[in-house]
Amino acid sequence: MAREPKYLGFRREELAPGIDLFTKRDTSFKTASLKIYFLTDLGPDATRVALLPYVLRCGTKTWPRMIDLSRRLEELYGAILSVDVGKLAEWHSVSFRLNVVADEFIKGTGSVLEPTMQVLSELINEPRTENGAFLPGYMEQEKRSLKSHIESLINDKAPYAIEQLTRHMCRSEPYRFFEYGDVKDLPGINGKNQYEFYRRFITRSPIAVFAFGHIEPRRVKKLVCDYLLPDGRRKRRVKKKPTRVTPKKLRTIHEHMKLSLGHLVMGFRTGYRFGDPGQSAYSVYSTMLGGHMMSRLFTVLREKESLVYSVHASASLKSLLMVYAGVEAKNRKRAQKIILREMKSIEKGDFSKAEFQNAVNHLASSLRSVRDVPSRRIGTAFVQYRMGRPNSEKKIMKTLMAVTPEDVMRAAKTVTPDTYYFLG
Amino acid sequence: MDEELHACRFPSGLPAYLLPKPGFVKSFAILATRYGSIDVEIDDPVSGRRRKIPPGVAHFLEHQQFEMEHGNASEIYARLGSNVNAYTSYSTTAYFFTATRRFTESLELLLEFVLKSHFTRESVERERGIIESELRGYEDSAGWRGFYNMTRALYLKHPVKIDAGGSVGSIKKITRQLLSRCHELFYHPGNMVLVVCGDLRPDKIFRQVGNFLKRLSPPPFRPVKRYFPKEPKRVARKRITEKLDVAHPRLLLGFKDNAANLTGKKLARKVVEVRMALDLLFNRSAPAYSAFYETGLIDDSFSSGFDLDVGFGYAYLSGNTHSPGELQKRILDVIKKARRSGFSNKDFKRVKSKLLGHSIRYFNSVESTANWLFANALIGITHFDYLDELEKVTRAGVQRTFRQLFQPSASAASIILPRK
Numbered sequence: 001m002a003r004e005p006k007y008l009g010f011r012r013e014e015l016a017p018g019i020d021l022f023t024k025r026d027t028s029f030k031t032a033s034l035k036i037y038f039l040t041d042l043g044p045d046a047t048r049v050a051l052l053p054y055v056l057r058c059g060t061k062t063w064p065r066m067i068d069l070s071r072r073l074e075e076l077y078g079a080i081l082s083v084d085v086g087k088l089a090e091w092h093s094v095s096f097r098l099n100v101v102a103d104e105f106i107k108g109t110g111s112v113l114e115p116t117m118q119v120l121s122e123l124i125n126e127p128r129t130e131n132g133a134f135l136p137g138y139m140e141q142e143k144r145s146l147k148s149h150i151e152s153l154i155n156d157k158a159p160y161a162i163e164q165l166t167r168h169m170c171r172s173e174p175y176r177f178f179e180y181g182d183v184k185d186l187p188g189i190n191g192k193n194q195y196e197f198y199r200r201f202i203t204r205s206p207i208a209v210f211a212f213g214h215i216e217p218r219r220v221k222k223l224v225c226d227y228l229l230p231d232g233r234r235k236r237r238v239k240k241k242p243t244r245v246t247p248k249k250l251r252t253i254h255e256h257m258k259l260s261l262g263h264l265v266m267g268f269r270t271g272y273r274f275g276d277p278g279q280s281a282y283s284v285y286s287t288m289l290g291g292h293m294m295s296r297l298f299t300v301l302r303e304k305e306s307l308v309y310s311v312h313a314s315a316s317l318k319s320l321l322m323v324y325a326g327v328e329a330k331n332r333k334r335a336q337k338i339i340l341r342e343m344k345s346i347e348k349g350d351f352s353k354a355e356f357q358n359a360v361n362h363l364a365s366s367l368r369s370v371r372d373v374p375s376r377r378i379g380t381a382f383v384q385y386r387m388g389r390p391n392s393e394k395k396i397m398k399t400l401m402a403v404t405p406e407d408v409m410r411a412a413k414t415v416t417p418d419t420y421y422f423l424g
Numbered sequence: 425m426d427e428e429l430h431a432c433r434f435p436s437g438l439p440a441y442l443l444p445k446p447g448f449v450k451s452f453a454i455l456a457t458r459y460g461s462i463d464v465e466i467d468d469p470v471s472g473r474r475r476k477i478p479p480g481v482a483h484f485l486e487h488q489q490f491e492m493e494h495g496n497a498s499e500i501y502a503r504l505g506s507n508v509n510a511y512t513s514y515s516t517t518a519y520f521f522t523a524t525r526r527f528t529e530s531l532e533l534l535l536e537f538v539l540k541s542h543f544t545r546e547s548v549e550r551e552r553g554i555i556e557s558e559l560r561g562y563e564d565s566a567g568w569r570g571f572y573n574m575t576r577a578l579y580l581k582h583p584v585k586i587d588a589g590g591s592v593g594s595i596k597k598i599t600r601q602l603l604s605r606c607h608e609l610f611y612h613p614g615n616m617v618l619v620v621c622g623d624l625r626p627d628k629i630f631r632q633v634g635n636f637l638k639r640l641s642p643p644p645f646r647p648v649k650r651y652f653p654k655e656p657k658r659v660a661r662k663r664i665t666e667k668l669d670v671a672h673p674r675l676l677l678g679f680k681d682n683a684a685n686l687t688g689k690k691l692a693r694k695v696v697e698v699r700m701a702l703d704l705l706f707n708r709s710a711p712a713y714s715a716f717y718e719t720g721l722i723d724d725s726f727s728s729g730f731d732l733d734v735g736f737g738y739a740y741l742s743g744n745t746h747s748p749g750e751l752q753k754r755i756l757d758v759i760k761k762a763r764r765s766g767f768s769n770k771d772f773k774r775v776k777s778k779l780l781g782h783s784i785r786y787f788n789s790v791e792s793t794a795n796w797l798f799a800n801a802l803i804g805i806t807h808f809d810y811l812d813e814l815e816k817v818t819r820a821g822v823q824r825t826f827r828q829l830f831q832p833s834a835s836a837a838s839i840i841l842p843r844k
Contacts, residue, residue, distance in 0.1 A: 026447075028445070028446070028447035028448060029788050030784050030785070030787050030788060031784070031785060031788060065714065066708060066714060066717075067708070067709060067710075067711065067713070067714045070707070070708040070709035071709045071774060073778075074709050074774045074775060074777065074778040075774055075777065075778075076781075077777055077778065077780065077781030077784075078777070078778030078779065078780075078781035078782045079781070099785070101781045101784050101785070105784050106781075137718070141717065141718055141720070144720050144723070145717075145723045145724055148671075148672060148723040148724075148725075148744060149723065149724060151671035151672065152670075152671050152672065152723075152725070152744060153671075154669065154670065154671050155566050155567075155670045155671060156565075157564055157565075157669075257669055258669065258843070259564050259669065260560040260561070260563040260564050261557065261560040261561045261563070261564055292502060292507075293498045293501070293502060293507070293508070294498055294499050294501075294502035302554055303496070303550070303554075306550045306551075306552075306553030306554055306557075307553070307557070308554075308557055309554055309555075309557040309558040309561060310558075310561070326557065326561055327557075328557070328560065354503065357503070358499075358502040358503055361502070361503065361504070361505030362502065362505060362507075364505060364524075365505040365506065365507070365523070365524045365525065368449050368450075368524040368525075369449055369450045369522070369524050371449045372448050372449050372450045372789060372790065373789065374788070
């Protein structure tokens with residue numbers, strides 16, 4: 001039998017079709033981390049998906065109110081149980097995160113992991129309901145809270161600007177949906193239809209359970225099977241690959257707001273998908289351009305031109321490249337011109353060996369350090385798994401080290417402007 | 425707990441702490457000076473004269489230190505594959521890096537670029553432009569403005585109310601000479617702290633630091649005397665309101681600590697006690713939180729905190745709300761009631777066990793371990809002392825401290841309103 005490949009050291013086991021368990025023991029950590037992902041396609045149901053974990057967190061059969069749940073977790077040495085939603089290429093994830101102190105660091109007797117799993121199990125499988133619907137009070141409360149969360153995006157101007165660009169740029173792709181949904185959908189959601197949605201969601205979404213840190217893999221498997229395993233009869237499936245778009249004409253958008261500092265975000269499409277050959281070269285390119293403190297844009301726009309405080313370029317799983325610069329409105333044109341000039345210059349191979357090496361070193365260091373951060377380790381392994389690219393740290397490192405300056409120039413050539421956006 | 429702390433004090437006066445983390449890939453070091461935004465009036469130890477320093481110098485220095493004789497520190501860190509950064513707070517300026525390789529070189533560089541100075545007229549002018557852009561960014565930030573306005577409302581005289589980075593106007597007055605002088609005064613090893621954490625050998629690291637300091641051979645340490653005006657007990661203003669481009673109104677309700685005269689273990693104990701009181705009254709497990717949340721008075725952003733330093737301190741509650749006035753009134757009602765009734769033993773025990781669990785989490789990363797050690801080192805204690813204080817905390821102590829600090833008359837509100 002072929003050996004099952006590992007995802008950054010995580011061993012995978014299929015518990016049921018579409019339900020996978022990933023474990024990795026590492027006792028340098030004093031806690032056990034558990035993360036459960038439910039995945040679905042990003043789409044018009046985004047608001048319902050976003051609302052779901054927050055409604056579940058309101059109460060369960062045994063702990064019917066949020067205050068009861070919170071108190072129970074405090075008793076368990078401050079066990080952390082948090083929920084979140086995320087966007088991964090064109091998938092939408094709902095995740096439940098658990099972090100508990102390992103039993104051996106707790107004075108007295110008894111396990112903390114098992115009773116915490118019990119809480120989590122109820123939260124996912126036995127939420128508080130009434131006549132086949134979520135409680136109206138809870139629904140109103142969480143709809144209000146989600147509304148406020150979505151509207152608050154504008155309070156932080158840089159992430160707001162980046163989200164606005166995404167909406168404009170991907171206006172005809174599923175990626176346009178914000179992971180927290182849209183306030184317009186909220187009035188149509190009630191306890192009854194949300195409960196029906198919940199039932200469909202938990203029986204049809206692929207599930208990945210990650211356990212990492214101070215754990216005993218066999219015991220975790222037993223606990224997961226005893227407490228968490230939901231219905232395994234239905235097919236759990238999501239769309240395979242994100243849509244691909246080639247930009248036709250450059251669009252420019254200016255949103256006016258009275259601000260001291262403006263925010264410029266330039267959106268580009270790239271030729272690489274996660275796991276493609278050449279993806280490492282593209283990572284080196286985006287890092288060299290704006291991925292660290294000595295990147296081209298940081299050096300030129302901040303250190304040389306004294307034009308910005310913050311500037312960066314970031315690549316996403318959706319094959320987009322976003323360049324952000326916090327710049328005063330009067331300097332916007334100049335900043336934009338410099339950014340494009342510098343991109344062109346890298347494309348033509350106009351960069352030093354040191355500049356290239358700095359980017360490689362930065363990526364290598366960041367890759368090595370994933371081992372020390374449980375959340376990053378789980379997150380990275382999950383991406384590998386979903387993209388169907390199991391890999392070890394060693395292999396990724398080898399591919400990275402094989403990237404040449406010519407590869408970077410080739411990667412730079414695949415970058416095409418799509419939409420430029422300015423807030424201010 | 426299997427964590428062993430190594431400590432040492434060098435002849436130049438620098439205390440250093442190292443906590444080995446076998447099995448970790450990352451190493452982290454933080455070197456900080458006791459010099460922050462509140463140090464604006466001092467005695468110059470050379471002339472003996474009292475002098476004023478314009479706001480924003482500590483922060484300007486933080487930017488400027490990265491300029492070295494042979495290049496920029498960030499650039500050399502990038503070559504080493506390490507990440508470097510810095511921040512300026514009320515009473516400290518801290519420089520830190522994370523490395524996965526070549527720790528020795530990265531540490532040498534940290535000592536070099538922080539303890540030595542190299543300012544040119546051009547580099548100072550260039551940095552001025554960058555800082556101006558940074559300050560403009562803060563002017564639009566609701567979080568930043570909220571805090572700034574709260575300290576201005578709480579304090580009449582103490583420089584904690586000054587904007588930590590200074591203003592676009594005040595940084596215009598900062599010259600190369602002034603920066604040099606402040607570096608001499610405040611960046612003496614005797615005024616600093618070094619904390620290191622990672623899979624490292626303490627003897628080797630301490631030897632390296634010792635050798636560097638020997639070569640640096642700083643003059644004998646003469647502590648700089650700071651002056652802080654006598655702060656009245658009352659607050660400057662009951663409320664400051666500002667309009668910004670935000671989605672919802674935001675309340676920040678601060679409580680001025682009029683007994684912030686502690687150091688060492690006593691200070692640590694107080695921090696634990698206030699944290700517990702805030703959790704008991706306003707955390708998710710508290711009835712008040714449920715009541716506010718269920719009626720839509722607060723959302724997920726509601727939180728609380730306590731900043732206590734030597735000589736000043738404040739506790740605060742903050743969050744988005746449709747009605748800042750109503751939320752303020754309700755918070756004060758909860759406090760008034762708790763001042764009379766105190767806390768139940770059951771709740772106290774539960775919250776204490778949570779905090780004990782959380783303190784174990786600090787050891788999960790080199791950064792959080794080191795930052796925790798660092799915060800303790802600044803007040804002259806170790807994390808063992810802190811854990812000791814956490815074990816020893818009593819319900820009576822929490823109640824006493826709570827009644828001392830949370831007085832409605834010592835509170836002030838900072839409110840951010842949407843522009844539209």
